[in-house]
Amino acid sequence: MLDIKWIRQNPDELDQALKARGAEPKALEILDLDADRRAHQTRLNEMQERRNAASKQIGQAMGQGDTEKAEALKTEVSTLKSDLQAGEARARELDAELNDLLATLPNVPLPDVPVGADESDNVEIRKVGEKHDYPFTPKEHFELGEALGMMDAETAAKMSGARFTLLSGPLARLERALGQFFLDTHTGEHSYTEVQPPLLVRDEALYGTGQLPKFAEDSFRTTDDRWLIPTAEVSLTNIVSGAIVDHDYLPRRYTALTACFRSEAGSAGRDTRGYLRQHQFYKVEMVSVTDADSSEAELERMTKCAETVLERLGLHFRTVVLCTGDMGFGARKTYDIEVWLPGQGAYREISSCSLCGDFQGRRMNARYRAAGEKQTQFVHTLNGSGVAVGRALIAVMETYQNEDGSITVPEALKPYMGGIDRIEKPEG
Known part of the structure; x- marks a missing residue:
C-alpha cells in the first residue's frame, strides 16, 4: 500500500507511475476523497470541542442558578452527542473508502525500471x-x-x-x-x-x-x-x-x-x-x-x-x-x-x-x-x-x-x- 502523505505531495508522480503500468490516473480521485475525509474529521473535532465546552458551562450555569441556560446547554450537548455518533460512523466509512481505494493501487516502479507495455x-x-x-x-x-x-x-x-x-x-x-x-x-x-x-x-x-x-x-x-x-x-x-x-x-x-x-x-x-x-x-x-x-x-x-x-x-x-x-x-x-x-x-x-x-x-x-x-x-x-x-x-x-x-x-x-x-x- 502506498503512503497517503506521499500521494498528497507527489500526485503527478503517482499518475505517471500508474500510466507506466498501463493503469488509469487515480491521484485526483484519491486526493478528493482524502480532502473530504480530513474536512469531516476537522468538523468532528470542532463538535467535540464544543461539546466539552458546553458540558463545562452546564456546571457553571447551575452554580449561578441559571436553570434555563443549563437546560439549553444540556439540549445542545445531547444534540452534539447524537451528531458525533453519526459523524464518527461516517468517518469510519470515509476511512474504509480511502483504504479500499489505496489497496487497489499497484506499487511505484523504481526509476531504473524500463518503461514498457508487456x-x-x-x-x-x-x-x-x-x-x-x-x-x-x-x-x-x-x-x-x-x-x-x-x-x-x-x-x-x-x-x-x-x-x-x-x-x-x-x-x-x-x-x-x-x-x-x-x-x-x-x-x-x-x-x-x-x-x-x-x-x-x-x-x-x-x-x-x-x-x-x-x-x-x-x-x-x-x-x-x-x-x-x-x-x-x-x-x-x-x-x-x-x-x-x-x-x-x-x-x-x-x-x-x-x-x-x-x-x-x-x-x-x-x-x-x-x-x-x-x-x-x-x-x-x-x-x-x-x-x-x-x-x-x-x-x-x-x-x-x-x-x-x-x-x-x-x-x-x-x-x-x-x-x-x-x-x-x-x-x-x-x-x-x-x-x-x-x-x-x-x-x-x-x-x-x-x-x-x-x-x-x-x-x-x-x-x-x-x-x-x-x-x-x-x-x-x-x-x-x-x-x-x-x-x-x-x-x-x-x-x-x-x-x-x-x-x-x-x-x-x-x-x-x-x-x-x-x-x-x-x-x-
Whole structure:
C-alpha cells in the first residue's frame, strides 16, 4: 500500500507511475476523497470541542442558578452527542473508502525500471551457460515422462480434473531431490532460515502481501474462509506482520519448500498439456525482510541465490528485468530468470525475484526501530522463487534427455537420488 502523505505531495508522480503500468490516473480521485475525509474529521473535532465546552458551562450555569441556560446547554450537548455518533460512523466509512481505494493501487516502479507495455519490452541483462547440442530432435518433458510411464495426467484428472499430474517412480524422486537440493543450498550457503509454514491462511495474510482484494480469483478459498497459499511468500512474509523488529536483527531471510495452489484464472488454453502450469505445484520460496537502505542490494543478492542453483544444475538461462507493464502488483523492481527448455525451443520463467519496498510492510503494519531512535519505519520486503521445483524438473528432463528417452541425473542431484544416475523406462 502506498503512503497517503506521499500521494498528497507527489500526485503527478503517482499518475505517471500508474500510466507506466498501463493503469488509469487515480491521484485526483484519491486526493478528493482524502480532502473530504480530513474536512469531516476537522468538523468532528470542532463538535467535540464544543461539546466539552458546553458540558463545562452546564456546571457553571447551575452554580449561578441559571436553570434555563443549563437546560439549553444540556439540549445542545445531547444534540452534539447524537451528531458525533453519526459523524464518527461516517468517518469510519470515509476511512474504509480511502483504504479500499489505496489497496487497489499497484506499487511505484523504481526509476531504473524500463518503461514498457508487456513482456516484449523486458530487458535481458545476462545469459548464463550454453544451450546443449543434441544429435536428435529433443522432446518435450511430457513426451518423455509419458513414455517413461512416470508422468500421468489422465489418472490425475480422474481424481482432480485438469491441470493436475501424477508423478511416480524415479521421476517423482527427481522432483523431491530438486526441492531438497534447493533448500540445502539456500540454508547451507545463502543464510536463509528454513521454515515449514502453514498452507492455509486468513484474509489478513493475503491482504498483507497484496493478493487481496485485487487477485482473489487467482487463489482457492476453503469453506471455512481460509485460503490455500498461492506461494509461500504469503506465509513467510507475514511472520513479521504487526511486529516491530529490532534493526539489529535485519535482514531476516526465510526459505520454505511448500505446495502452492493457484486457480490459473485467465490461463484457459495456455500450457494445457504437461507440467508447466498446474493448480498444485511445489516451489522453494525465498523471502527477505530488511530496511530501506539495503533493500536494493538485497534484490541483487537474492537473484544471485536463485541463479546459483540453476548454474549448479548445468542449465542454460537468462535473467531479464521486467518492464513497468509486466511487473507484479506489489513490486518496485523484478528480475525474472528464464530457463531454456530444449524440447520447447524457448525460454520459460523459472524464478521471479521482486523488491516490494515498504509496500507490504505498510499493509502488514510491520516495522523496525533503529538503535537509539524513537520513531519506527516500515520494513522493506523482497520475495523470490528459489526456484519453482516443477519447472526445474521440466528443465532437467528436457536438458538431460537422451536419444533413447532416458534422462541422465545431473551431478548436483546424484547425492539425493539413492544411487540412481539415469532414469529409464522399467523393463517389462
